[in-house]
Amino acid sequence: MPAARIRTGTREFRQTNRAMFLGGFSTFALLYSVQPLLPLFAQEFGLSPMHSSWALSASTGALAVCLLLASVASDRLGRKNMMCLALLLSALLNMACAFAHSFTQLVILRALLGVTLAGLPAVALAYLGEEIDAPSLGYSVGLYIAGTALGGMTGRVATSFLSDYLTWRPALAVIGGAALLATAEFWRILPQSNHFKAGTLDLPTILGGARRHFQDGGLPWFFCLAFLLMGSFVSVYNYLGFRLAGAEFGLRHSEVSLIFSLYLMGMFSSVWMGKLADRFGRRRVLWTVIAVMLAGLLLTLSGSLVLIIAGIALFTFGFFGGHSIASSWVGRRAKMQAGLASSLYLFFYYLGSSLIGSFSGLMWETAGWPGVVAVLAACLILALWVAVRLRKLAPLAA
Template sequence: MNATPNVAPAGASAAGHIQVDTPEFRRTNRALFFAGFSTFALLYTAQPLMPLLSAEFGLSPTESSWSLSASTGTLAVLLLLASALSDVIGRKLLMGAALLASAVLTVLCALAQTYPQLLVLRALLGMALAGVPAVAMAYLSEEIDPLALGRSMGLYIGGTAFGGMLGRILSSLLADFISWRIAFAVIGIAGLLSALEFCRSLPPSRHFQPRRFHAAGMLGDIRRHLSDAGLPWIFLIAFLLMGCFVSVYNYLGYRLAQPPFSLRHSASGAVFSLYLIGIFASVWSGRLADRLGRRKVLWIMVLAMGLGLLLTLASLLIAVIAGLALFTFGFFGAHSIASSWVGRRATTARALASALYLSFYYLGSSLLGSASGLAWTHGGWGGVTLLLGLCLAACLLIAVRLRKLPALS
């Protein structure tokens, strides 16, 4: 039997990993940037429209938040199934199909005649998008050189920041000057274009090994991840981080519409331009974590979120914006570090580990996002700040605890 030497393709290491600053590295980052952009643009289009949906359908702020929670809730529930499906059919195929389907569903949201119809479409959107986040993280963990993983994960999360920003700002402007239906239609079309670019750019998986789905094996992998010394704490951080982040942006629009600010809808929607800070924060913190270690940087990002949250209590608009900027910087930095940490600690079933992280992440969005609506109803912005401050204090304690985590990262 003649042995043929394995020659790594251009842009790959001897082990087959994609190396930094190569054409394959740039194609991968471009594709995953578009995937992150589309995911957050489609998922969070409804967030700045919540006050308008309240007016159109006669909803309370908590009821209006269901337009977002319906998507993040189904997304959280189906992430584990999507990760298992990706192990069977492949990463790229599942992500491409999910992006295309979710874009079409967003366009259909523009045609909804009743609020229950809109909620059904938004729930289906979350189901479709379940095929992207965990699978994208698993793809990067498998294909990118470990020394550059923090940078690639940061760029992917930067794409989510850009999508979240542009989707929210554009939908705010379109809804204010035309209608919320046009906002859904335009964002959906942008999602279709992003999905096509993703399918064109992403290199095929090189390290992916398909395997049959076994429920018992999946449960065993879940138990293995949950018995790890660090992963459950990182999952809990994801729940708290995203719950706090979504809650701030869910209800800040209601606050800015009231005195002493009294901003119109498009003006309050402009605060989402602060998502640009998230692009810088995710990439910068990813590189810093690659150099100094995740445990030395994570708690600082959480502390920044807490300080930013306190600043939003001010009655001066410039102070509120400064606080939101610091809060946003801390969130994207912390999320970039925590999500890449999962890929490093999970030595097997990485797609499942990423799915568990994101299940907690989006459950935080749904549960804390709605709970903060009750805090707003009963205590205004001070009530929201108190609830989220307690959550961030718990998150900080966990981040400090992770500084003592045994090696593997």
């Protein structure tokens, strides 16, 4: 008789949520620790803002490509083993970045980090969808995403402040060392998987599963949302720092990094919106948080620093709420090869980060912040249309 799924109130439920929160925290701390350092890279290596963004785009691009392979590999290696190995190797690579002698070396190491890091986000949502009882899934996914929000904020703020006093190299080494400690605790407390079926590790498995997912009436639209939402989100945080540190506001590097503390809004919204989606239905809540994102983005056009901060807070709140709802919906929608479905979602998620993030850099160089906002507003209007369309999505048969 198969083991029961993990329910609210049990010791396993608490341990799973703690471990996945920690895993999400570590993943995003490692992935985005370089984002506030982009102006420093541009200065030290003589780069344009768009070219300096390759330090981040190399990781997110490699991550996107490797997610599909990592999800299938986890069927052979096991969910927990895959996630632990991903965290361990990524922490070591982040420490190695501190010793890069050129920007080219740094980009190569960051690309390798994206390859290894793929093992956790590729598996995390599938693991939760398989192991957590359905009525509690929204909360657990929301908590995992809250961990990514706090990790992203902590990695950015910590490297920014440390780089002011120690330079960026020891800052990256410290983040890598902290991730090693987190990996040990993650391995200790996370329960083993009990509800996934091992698959065959081959290309036909990937292509066949992907074809079935793209034939579904809803999943391709979620992939589109992932591309648009994440591309918009990373673009704002990539280039806002250049604006705030420029002549218009003249903020110091450590002062600009405080903007990343607004990720706390993401911690709150991912859990809260997950609960609201469990209660009222995902289709009723998703479009509203995307509208909040759009409103926040438009506020950043203001010349007032207070209004810009308010806009970023709304934008961040909306993004993490939307990501929490959409990603948990994918986990429940995919009846077969849930790991592959989650990886396809994240493939487009990080592909959007790389492609829209780079294109927004071109707009920053040619049209300034209004040009960036124009591109991202178009993305969010399209995302809002998709979310409204998903309100009419027919539920799957039980």
